Amino acid sequence: xxxxxxxFMRRKVVxxxxxxxxxxxxxxxxxxxxxxxxxxxxxxFQAGVxxxxxxxxxxxxxxxxxxxxxxxxxxxxxxxxVGVLLYAGVGVATLLLGENFLNYNALASDPIQGQHLxxxxxxxxxxxxxxxxxxxxxxxxxxxxxx
Amino acid sequence: MExxxxxxxxxxxxxxxxxxxxxVAQNNLVKKIVGLNVFQVSVFLLYITMGKIxxxxxxxxxxxxxxxxxxxxxxxxxTAIVVGVATTSLGLALVVRIHEAYGSIxxxxxxxxxxxx
Amino acid sequence: xxxxxxxxxxxxxxxFSLLGAAIYVIxxxxxVAFTEAAVGAGVSTVLMLGTLALTxxxxxxxxxxxxxxxxxxxxxxxxxxxxxxxxxxxxxDGRAPIHLxxxxxxxxxxxxxxxxxxxxxxxxxxYRGYDTLGETFVIFTAAxxxxxxxxxxxxxRKSGTTGEADx
Numbered sequence: 001x002x003x004x005x006x007x008f009m010r011r012k013v014v015x016x017x018x019x020x021x022x023x024x025x026x027x028x029x030x031x032x033x034x035x036x037x038x039x040x041x042x043x044x045f046q047a048g049v050x051x052x053x054x055x056x057x058x059x060x061x062x063x064x065x066x067x068x069x070x071x072x073x074x075x076x077x078x079x080x081x082v083g084v085l086l087y088a089g090v091g092v093a094t095l096l097l098g099e100n101f102l103n104y105n106a107l108a109s110d111p112i113q114g115q116h117l118x119x120x121x122x123x124x125x126x127x128x129x130x131x132x133x134x135x136x137x138x139x140x141x142x143x144x145x146x147x
Numbered sequence: 148m149e150x151x152x153x154x155x156x157x158x159x160x161x162x163x164x165x166x167x168x169x170x171v172a173q174n175n176l177v178k179k180i181v182g183l184n185v186f187q188v189s190v191f192l193l194y195i196t197m198g199k200i201x202x203x204x205x206x207x208x209x210x211x212x213x214x215x216x217x218x219x220x221x222x223x224x225x226t227a228i229v230v231g232v233a234t235t236s237l238g239l240a241l242v243v244r245i246h247e248a249y250g251s252i253x254x255x256x257x258x259x260x261x262x263x264x
Numbered sequence: 265x266x267x268x269x270x271x272x273x274x275x276x277x278x279x280f281s282l283l284g285a286a287i288y289v290i291x292x293x294x295x296v297a298f299t300e301a302a303v304g305a306g307v308s309t310v311l312m313l314g315t316l317a318l319t320x321x322x323x324x325x326x327x328x329x330x331x332x333x334x335x336x337x338x339x340x341x342x343x344x345x346x347x348x349x350x351x352x353x354x355x356x357d358g359r360a361p362i363h364l365x366x367x368x369x370x371x372x373x374x375x376x377x378x379x380x381x382x383x384x385x386x387x388x389x390x391y392r393g394y395d396t397l398g399e400t401f402v403i404f405t406a407a408x409x410x411x412x413x414x415x416x417x418x419x420x421r422k423s424g425t426t427g428e429a430d431x
Contacts, residue, residue, distance in 0.1 A: 040215070044389075229299060
């Protein structure tokens, strides 16, 4: 940590403390929105953005270098692909089980169970991709010109 | 609440034209992107107003509710918003690169530099 | 009256998005309002502020505008669009064509076929899974595009020709 960083963090003590308290709750709320999307408003898209906003807040207060230590570039970049692959993979799995592409009925013995499982996985894929995309885009902007 | 029939659509058209005006009239690239954003939100609003049913509620199933608003526009716009921010960020990234290359984000100055070169 | 300070322009855009989210709630689109509040008022404002930090905060005072052609274009287009709305069903009309086709099937059968209360989620992830897969690919591609355009912030140090002075 450089000298200017230390001075910066001493000056913004309120922001630092408040964001440290808030960030776990933002992450928790993101997870709640992800898994509760079947029953109330929410789902992968919103959850991904909320989850990413926790990291964006962290990057705004503590700097990009610190954030990169928490989520290295390879995590967000592979997360981008993993989400899409998970989504498409569910489709391929239903194909292999003898149903149409993205017809989740075949995923479990009971069609409704299959639908639940399929929606859960697909929303998870969407959430991972959206979250990683938002973090990647923000860090691309914030990290630019810092060198 | 009673709306006189088509008034909502007219308000949306006015909003949409504000967006179009900003995109065409302004020279500043950031303002152009803001104009695109206004236009985009007005299109979203158009879809959502078409899905609304009077006396209806949000399409989350419950026992005692009879009328739900149309869920289909909600689905389309929900995904469109997130795609919208992703594409907006692509535009902003281009603005950053243009600023690095030309030292300006004014449309006419960039064109001037182009014609000089 | 004209705002030259781009910082205020961006903040006002965030306020605009938040008001949009409130309108979505009034029109029963809670999922959409949720997304707009998180994305439009949150992330996109932050990204625009990031752009301002990398470019400039003030619009050039000399910046000219194409007022007349732009006003003419938007007036004519607006008039055509309003003419187009004259045939549309009234706001909130339950018998409008949009409500007669697929939507009743989603609302009536989703409880038996998928058995989750939020119809928006069931349509999004199951009935229209193809759409959502496509949208996910678009987000993936957009993130890749941003990375390709400005992802490598450190390359400038080697060339050292542009941009160092205006920091």
